[in-house]
Amino acid sequence: MTMDAAAHLAVRGVSKRFGATTVLADIDLAMPKGELLTLLGPSGCGKTTLLRLVAGLAEPDTGTIILGGRDITRTPPYRRNVGVVFQSYALFPHLDVAGNVAFGLKLRKRPKAEIDATVGRVLALVHLDHLASRPIRALSGGQQQRVALARALAVEPSVILFDEALSALDRKLREAMQGELRQLLTEIGATAIFVTHDQEEALTMSDRIAVMHRGRIDQLADPRTLYEKPATAFALSFVGQSVRLAGRVTESVGGVSRIETPAGPVLAPKTFSPGYDVIVATRPEHVRLGPGDNTLTGTVTGVVFQGARSTVEIAAGGLKLSAELSGRETPPQPGAAITFGWPLAETLIYPAEGVA
Amino acid sequence: MIAAARLLPDRARRTALLLSAPGLLVLVGLFILPLSLLLGVSVQGEGGFSLAAYQKLFGTPHYRHVIWNSLWLAAVVTLLCFLIGYPASFAIARARGGWRSLMLACLFLPLSASVIVKAFAWTILLRSSGIINQTLLFIGIIDTPVRMIFTETALVIGAVNIFLPFMVLPVFSVVAQLDGRLGEAAATLGANPLETFLKVTLPVTMPGIIAGVALVFALAVSAYVVPTLLIGERFPTLATTIAKSYLLTREEAFGAACGVALLAIAIAVVVISARLTREERA
Amino acid sequence: MRILGLALAWGLAVFACVFLLAPLVVIAAASFSPTAVFDLPTTGASLRWYQRIGTLEGFWPALALSLQVALLSTVVSLVIGTAAAIAIVRGKLPGAEAFAAALVSPLMLPGLVLGIALLQYFRGLGFSNPWGSLALAHLVITLPYVARTMLAGLTRFDFTLIEASLTLGCTYPQSITRVMMPALAPSFLVAGLFSFLASFDNYPVSIFLTDVRTKTLPIKMLQYIEEAPDPTLAALSALILLGTIVLLILADRAVGLSRMAGTAE
Numbered sequence: 064m065t066m067d068a069a070a071h072l073a074v075r076g077v078s079k080r081f082g083a084t085t086v087l088a089d090i091d092l093a094m095p096k097g098e099l100l101t102l103l104g105p106s107g108c109g110k111t112t113l114l115r116l117v118a119g120l121a122e123p124d125t126g127t128i129i130l131g132g133r134d135i136t137r138t139p140p141y142r143r144n145v146g147v148v149f150q151s152y153a154l155f156p157h158l159d160v161a162g163n164v165a166f167g168l169k170l171r172k173r174p175k176a177e178i179d180a181t182v183g184r185v186l187a188l189v190h191l192d193h194l195a196s197r198p199i200r201a202l203s204g205g206q207q208q209r210v211a212l213a214r215a216l217a218v219e220p221s222v223i224l225f226d227e228a229l230s231a232l233d234r235k236l237r238e239a240m241q242g243e244l245r246q247l248l249t250e251i252g253a254t255a256i257f258v259t260h261d262q263e264e265a266l267t268m269s270d271r272i273a274v275m276h277r278g279r280i281d282q283l284a285d286p287r288t289l290y291e292k293p294a295t296a297f298a299l300s301f302v303g304q305s306v307r308l309a310g311r312v313t314e315s316v317g318g319v320s321r322i323e324t325p326a327g328p329v330l331a332p333k334t335f336s337p338g339y340d341v342i343v344a345t346r347p348e349h350v351r352l353g354p355g356d357n358t359l360t361g362t363v364t365g366v367v368f369q370g371a372r373s374t375v376e377i378a379a380g381g382l383k384l385s386a387e388l389s390g391r392e393t394p395p396q397p398g399a400a401i402t403f404g405w406p407l408a409e410t411l412i413y414p415a416e417g418v419a
Numbered sequence: 420m421i422a423a424a425r426l427l428p429d430r431a432r433r434t435a436l437l438l439s440a441p442g443l444l445v446l447v448g449l450f451i452l453p454l455s456l457l458l459g460v461s462v463q464g465e466g467g468f469s470l471a472a473y474q475k476l477f478g479t480p481h482y483r484h485v486i487w488n489s490l491w492l493a494a495v496v497t498l499l500c501f502l503i504g505y506p507a508s509f510a511i512a513r514a515r516g517g518w519r520s521l522m523l524a525c526l527f528l529p530l531s532a533s534v535i536v537k538a539f540a541w542t543i544l545l546r547s548s549g550i551i552n553q554t555l556l557f558i559g560i561i562d563t564p565v566r567m568i569f570t571e572t573a574l575v576i577g578a579v580n581i582f583l584p585f586m587v588l589p590v591f592s593v594v595a596q597l598d599g600r601l602g603e604a605a606a607t608l609g610a611n612p613l614e615t616f617l618k619v620t621l622p623v624t625m626p627g628i629i630a631g632v633a634l635v636f637a638l639a640v641s642a643y644v645v646p647t648l649l650i651g652e653r654f655p656t657l658a659t660t661i662a663k664s665y666l667l668t669r670e671e672a673f674g675a676a677c678g679v680a681l682l683a684i685a686i687a688v689v690v691i692s693a694r695l696t697r698e699e700r701a
Numbered sequence: 702m703r704i705l706g707l708a709l710a711w712g713l714a715v716f717a718c719v720f721l722l723a724p725l726v727v728i729a730a731a732s733f734s735p736t737a738v739f740d741l742p743t744t745g746a747s748l749r750w751y752q753r754i755g756t757l758e759g760f761w762p763a764l765a766l767s768l769q770v771a772l773l774s775t776v777v778s779l780v781i782g783t784a785a786a787i788a789i790v791r792g793k794l795p796g797a798e799a800f801a802a803a804l805v806s807p808l809m810l811p812g813l814v815l816g817i818a819l820l821q822y823f824r825g826l827g828f829s830n831p832w833g834s835l836a837l838a839h840l841v842i843t844l845p846y847v848a849r850t851m852l853a854g855l856t857r858f859d860f861t862l863i864e865a866s867l868t869l870g871c872t873y874p875q876s877i878t879r880v881m882m883p884a885l886a887p888s889f890l891v892a893g894l895f896s897f898l899a900s901f902d903n904y905p906v907s908i909f910l911t912d913v914r915t916k917t918l919p920i921k922m923l924q925y926i927e928e929a930p931d932p933t934l935a936a937l938s939a940l941i942l943l944g945t946i947v948l949l950i951l952a953d954r955a956v957g958l959s960r961m962a963g964t965a966e
Contacts, residue, residue, distance in 0.1 A: 140867040153865035157883040167869035435794040442785030453822035510714035525718035536938040540724030641811030678814040
């Protein structure tokens with residue numbers, strides 16, 4: 064792993080069990096300095112545990128964690144220089160805004176003048192400089208979120224960890240915060256890990272996304288690759304919408320397999336042995352009315368007009384599928400029998416076992 | 420490494436045990452063991468095991484009356500505290516801002532004030548030359564001072580005064596969280612005010628009532644300072660009998676038996692109230 | 702009907718307030734009595750009873766003893782009770798619920814019975830130091846107050862604060878002293894206040910554990926009242942009351958009475 068050698072943060076072969084439950088199984092992860100990475104997955108996939116291991120709030124059973132060239136696997140959290148923004152923000156209720164931000168600096172015994180300057184600078188960064196002497200309970204949720212961020216940034220941590228940090232905000236505020244946070248972190252060149260179950264947040268915030276499932280990383284890729292070439296059926300279902308058909312491989316010739324599905328035969332660009340149970344899929348935006356490399360017939364059950372595009376709900380062979388039309392195309396009427404298709408190159412195929 | 424992983428829950432449990440050890444030590448060493456020993460003392464006669472103390476307590480008309488006195492006092496005081504405190508809690512919970520603070524202060528100050536100080540104040544208030552008599556004389560309701568101190572009336576007034584906050588606070592803490600819309604919802608369903616009270620308000624505030632009644636009864640049944648100062652020898656209770664047995668007559672087995680009886684009453688109150696609360700929740 | 706109910710509630714609330722405050726007002730007024738028979742100071746106030754407090758027989762040693770016992774038992778209970786409450790709230794403790802109930806139970810059980818039980822117990826152990834007996838007994842008196850308040854406080858405490866402080870550079874002991882204790886300060890204050898007052902005012906337990914030379918202030922006061930009540934006692938009572946008021950005002954500033962009403966009972 065050449066990348067690992069240059070990595071700012073490296074997690075190697077890390078496992079963690081709680082009693083009989085394996086929470087993390089042999090995790091490898093390497094991040095260059097300045098990268099924004101998201102651990103994405105449903106609750107219980109191990110993403111928060113991995114974050115806690117990096118923060119030092121828990122110890123792995125096996126493996127090592129290296130930060131800035133230093134093995135920190137058994138280092139207590141207070142000697143790691145890691146910033147954490149917690150889901151509940153965990154702001155100290157007995158201190159005011161400035162007191163919270165200065166907390167880590169005081170522990171590092173910085174001179175008073177330097178602390179004041181840093182607190183002012185960081186609070187300005189999150190646009191809260193006018194609230195420095197407010198008590199915590201007088202702040203809104205969004206403001207508290209910013210204080211938590213400022214407190215983590217103030218100590219100039221080697222890596223900042225966000226544990227579902229935006230999930231407590233309402234949708235509008237969350238979306239505004241996502242853009243702002245990404246810009247801010249990029250500006251100061253911070254290395255950050257986000258933990259979230261919100262795929263939109265992951266796509267917006269990250270340079271790379273690690274999709275986690277049952278204690279493993281299913282796929283670690285940039286957002287575009289993740290969306291276009293999901294490595295597993297789980298990654299496919301967890302990120303973005305998809306049209307999915309379960310079926311069985313009947314033959315496989317020249318790198319193309321033929322699959323029998325309840326909706327009819329479909330081709331996919333990958334070799335599988337005949338008799339194999341698979342999932343065949345594509346993204347709704349690749350589905351067109353009329354025949355394609357893969358062609359199916361079905362009945363329109365509904366049309367939802369969404370401005371720039373329309374979603375057509377189709378029943379085919381007892382399955383419900385959806386296709387996307389651009390807003391300029393005239394959608395068919397509900398109840399109409401239609402033919403629809405998509406290109407072979409945009410057909411995804413996965414083994415059926417282990418699909419959630 | 421894997422062994423360490425298996426040890427982790429144990430480590431958390433060890434820490435918890437370590438943290439709770441001093442409290443457990445106090446509880447067992449200074450509470451449970453002494454009370455168990457008391458049970459032993461109460462059945463100790465001159466020649467070993469004996470139920471003589473209990474025979475004396477439950478078999479003599481005088482001491483049966485003593486038990487009755489304790490229960491009567493606790494019941495009357497609890498009832499009066501409830502009749503005053505329950506409606507008053509609603510007013511305090513409805514009050515806003517300064518009024519609420521003022522009324523809470525009126526609860527907390529007497530609650531925190533020394534029992535002896537309050538009982539002493541009542542001896543001043545209730546004496547023949549005291550303020551109540553002077554006021555009644557002045558208004559002309561009475562011609563000669565009424566004897567109030569060292570009567571059952573004085574005892575009940577003093578005890579209600581001391582235990583009232585213990586009724587109001589638990590009820591208040593439930594009523595304060597009461598959703599005013601609950602009553603409105605009931606009203607729109609066709610309930611008249613009395614029905615609303617009986618079918619909505621009363622059941623919802625029941626946990627507070629149970630807590631307040633249990634607390635006041637348990638405290639009043641074992642009250643010692645108030646009966647001593649406000650009625651004295653005329654009204655012996657289990658509590659005053661215990662004190663007398665230990666401090667004057669040195670009948671320790673009998674005093675211990677009275678103690679066990681009093682303890683049994685208090686434990687019964689705790690157990691019954693806990694069970695009622697659980698049933699309320701279910 | 703609704704109006705009637707409200708009027709009744711308000712009437713009783715006002716009555717309760719007046720009724721509850723009456724003895725306190727009377728004692729304060731009587732302490733300024735110009736004569737020796739608890740007259741209200743209608744003709745002229747006198748401070749002479751205050752000057753005579755110090756001359757009460759055995760007053761100063763009793764006050765000192767009560768303060769020592771109350772302070773010591775409160776501080777020790779705060780440590781023990783908080784530790785136990787943490788163990789209970791953080792789970793991992795077998796039988797946590799029963800333990801919590803047991804810690805609070807002495808509140809509801811008769812103090813007099815605890816007093817004679819401890820008398821027999823200490824005698825059985827051959828432990829006859831009255832100061833030590835009092836201090837240990839008052840631990841049982843104060844612990845329930847601390848346990849109850851700290852259980853309520855810790856249930857609301859966000860333990861993520863500890864983790865946050867660790868990642869910001871606190872060592873484990875620092876996270877306790879710099880975060881947990883200050884954040885729980887209001888609970889500590891209320892717990893300390895009520896357990897101090899409970900100990901300082903206790904009569905039923907102390908009476909069995911004192912000897913002729915070692916008497917707490919409540920025991921002395923009851924003795925004064927029974928022997929020769931005069932306005933000096935009213936003056937002393939008024940001073941104790943004043944101390945209580947000061948403590949309550951401090952607690953109100955820090956916590957607010959409304960919240961205390963929710964957590965205290």
